[in-house]
Amino acid sequence: MYLENIILHNYRNYGDINFTPSPNINYIYGENAQGKTNLLESIYYLLTAHSFKTKNEYELVKWGGSYLRIKGKVWVKGDISNINIYFSNNKEKKILVNGKEVKRDSFFSMFPVVIFHPEDLLMIKEGPLLRRKFLNREITRMYTRYWKYLQQYYRVLRQRNSLLKDQAVKRKDLESWDEILCFYGSKVVYLRMKFLNKLDKYFKEIHGTFTNNKEDVRLYYKSCVNLEEVTQVDKTGKDKITEKEIYNQFFNLLKDKQEEEIKKRYTMIGPQVEDFNVYINNKNIKKYASQGQQRTAVLSLKIALFNFLEENNKFSILLLDDVFSELDEKRKRAVLDFVEDKGLQCFITSYEKKVIPAEKNSFAVYKLDGGGLVNENSGKFN
Amino acid sequence: MHYPQSLQELINTFNSFPGVGPKTAQRLAFYLISLPGEEVEKMARAMVKAKKRLRYCSRCFSFTEEEQCNICSDTGRNSFTICVVQHPRDVLVMEKTGQFKGKYHVLHGALSPVEGVGPEELNIPRLLERIKNEGVKEVIIATNPNVEGDATASYLSRQIKPLGVRVTRIAFGLPVGGDLEYADELTLGRALEGRIELE
Numbered sequence A: 001m002y003l004e005n006i007i008l009h010n011y012r013n014y015g016d017i018n019f020t021p022s023p024n025i026n027y028i029y030g031e032n033a034q035g036k037t038n039l040l041e042s043i044y045y046l047l048t049a050h051s052f053k054t055k056n057e058y059e060l061v062k063w064g065g066s067y068l069r070i071k072g073k074v075w076v077k078g079d080i081s082n083i084n085i086y087f088s089n090n091k092e093k094k095i096l097v098n099g100k101e102v103k104r105d106s107f108f109s110m111f112p113v114v115i116f117h118p119e120d121l122l123m124i125k126e127g128p129l130l131r132r133k134f135l136n137r138e139i140t141r142m143y144t145r146y147w148k149y150l151q152q153y154y155r156v157l158r159q160r161n162s163l164l165k166d167q168a169v170k171r172k173d174l175e176s177w178d179e180i181l182c183f184y185g186s187k188v189v190y191l192r193m194k195f196l197n198k199l200d201k202y203f204k205e206i207h208g209t210f211t212n213n214k215e216d217v218r219l220y221y222k223s224c225v226n227l228e229e230v231t232q233v234d235k236t237g238k239d240k241i242t243e244k245e246i247y248n249q250f251f252n253l254l255k256d257k258q259e260e261e262i263k264k265r266y267t268m269i270g271p272q273v274e275d276f277n278v279y280i281n282n283k284n285i286k287k288y289a290s291q292g293q294q295r296t297a298v299l300s301l302k303i304a305l306f307n308f309l310e311e312n313n314k315f316s317i318l319l320l321d322d323v324f325s326e327l328d329e330k331r332k333r334a335v336l337d338f339v340e341d342k343g344l345q346c347f348i349t350s351y352e353k354k355v356i357p358a359e360k361n362s363f364a365v366y367k368l369d370g371g372g373l374v375n376e377n378s379g380k381f382n
Numbered sequence B: 001m002h003y004p005q006s007l008q009e010l011i012n013t014f015n016s017f018p019g020v021g022p023k024t025a026q027r028l029a030f031y032l033i034s035l036p037g038e039e040v041e042k043m044a045r046a047m048v049k050a051k052k053r054l055r056y057c058s059r060c061f062s063f064t065e066e067e068q069c070n071i072c073s074d075t076g077r078n079s080f081t082i083c084v085v086q087h088p089r090d091v092l093v094m095e096k097t098g099q100f101k102g103k104y105h106v107l108h109g110a111l112s113p114v115e116g117v118g119p120e121e122l123n124i125p126r127l128l129e130r131i132k133n134e135g136v137k138e139v140i141i142a143t144n145p146n147v148e149g150d151a152t153a154s155y156l157s158r159q160i161k162p163l164g165v166r167v168t169r170i171a172f173g174l175p176v177g178g179d180l181e182y183a184d185e186l187t188l189g190r191a192l193e194g195r196i197e198l199e
């Protein structure tokens, strides 16, 4: 997949811009606050109708403006799609693909894109919320049914918690919600485990490349159910997670916790409290790794995601915002080699130009200055 | 500009209907006043008549003009099977399949703690009484195939099973998260055949 053209009107600090990037590597540099992150955000927004920076979409409209418009042409497996997103301050929002209106939920997994940006580091440094968000977003992209399960799960959870808030909750009333809670909950947990197991394989591989095999990494899903017990060896000798076993454990655990839940007045177990950890050489990265190590690990995770998507026939665009700030020379090179070898479309931003080695002359280099892009290869003004 | 008071009142009335927004309410109001006087009076009479005459069937809680609805008083139908539905309109949906020959019980909703609806707010105690008194052998639960409908089914099954009665749930082929109302006769007919035993 690649982006042929993007047109912004009133997006963040951009008034009007018409950008026709290279189908390969686009290197965009410029001083602080020139709109590098905003540009990557707009590409991400064009392809997902979500911002990776904010939940409040008003922020995307240029100050003083009342609406924004993003248009783009995207090639997917030999077919071109025209995307048109319109968004106004009075909450009106329209997503059109080839002239037909598309709902946001189904649009989200239509055009795969992977972003790495500096704030992704918080995913490792902070509590489980951002990690769960990462899972929910990326699993939805991989297995569309996941979103439906998650929504249904939260609907049951809301009902059950509302019941638990009642001081005089009856056991038989509570129990009538348990089966349906476990039904959707086990589907959510199952897909999270399956997703992380697969992602782990790509993660190990790419992180090995980036670190000269000095760091062995691992992803580990922290569930209420016992991972070892729900994983069984199947006929072909492979590990297989069994959804039924997750259901059973979840259901039994709910019974064990009933007393405590009635006392505490909320549902204590389930995907809403679960988390995953990243390990480097068997140590939890959150506590025992340097900032640079953490940063490389997040980058590896994002690239692993890209490879995982690719293996599932979803060839995505890669956005790397400010990726080089804390990487040493070797790692910078490894990243550049990776994107070049893949032959994928990639957008890299940086505050300096000198990162690109002389022989990487296939890069399209742009200078960003006050919301205007200048192509330095051709001198053409975009 | 303000509309005359009576017109505004009419618009507000329509606006209070479920699923009717201000624009539709306006259109309906203008349509109504464009009709001949006797037409409007006929409509008003129909409304008042329906409201006056209709009441809940004392047995199944569906709508009726008598003490009991014509399904409950039909001696040709078997009383051993009760089909439990959420809403009176679901009775009609089930009847259209032509495949069900038992009786009904209308809950008038589904369990929903968020909205303060518990078993006592539904006609569940009356259902349990009927099962005990009417020699019921099977209860088919046809609540909506969504989270609340499923929890209601689970609750009912836990209450009814210990009475030694077979409990089944129609589930086959119904859209997940939907309303019974929107299931067509064919899928519902199949659903009825493929009903599953509740554990």
Ligand SMILES: Nc1ncnc2c1ncn2[C@@H]1O[C@H](COP(=O)(O)OP(=O)(O)O)[C@@H](O)[C@H]1O
Binding pocket: A011, A012, A013, A014, A030, A031, A032, A033, A034, A035, A036, A037, A038, A039, A059, A060, A061, A062, A063
């Ligand atoms: N809605 C908006 N309207 C106008 N300018 C905005 C808007 N949102 C952010 N900005 C401006 O965009 C600039 C930041 O752009 P950013 O893409 O983060 O820069 P960088 O090049 O450092 O990545 C800031 O100067 C900010 O004031």
Ligand SMILES: [Mg+2]
Binding pocket: A036, A037, A038, A321, A322
């Ligand atoms: Mg930036």
Ligand SMILES: [Zn+2]
Binding pocket: B057, B058, B059, B060, B061, B062, B068, B069, B070, B071, B072, B073
């Ligand atoms: Zn009746």
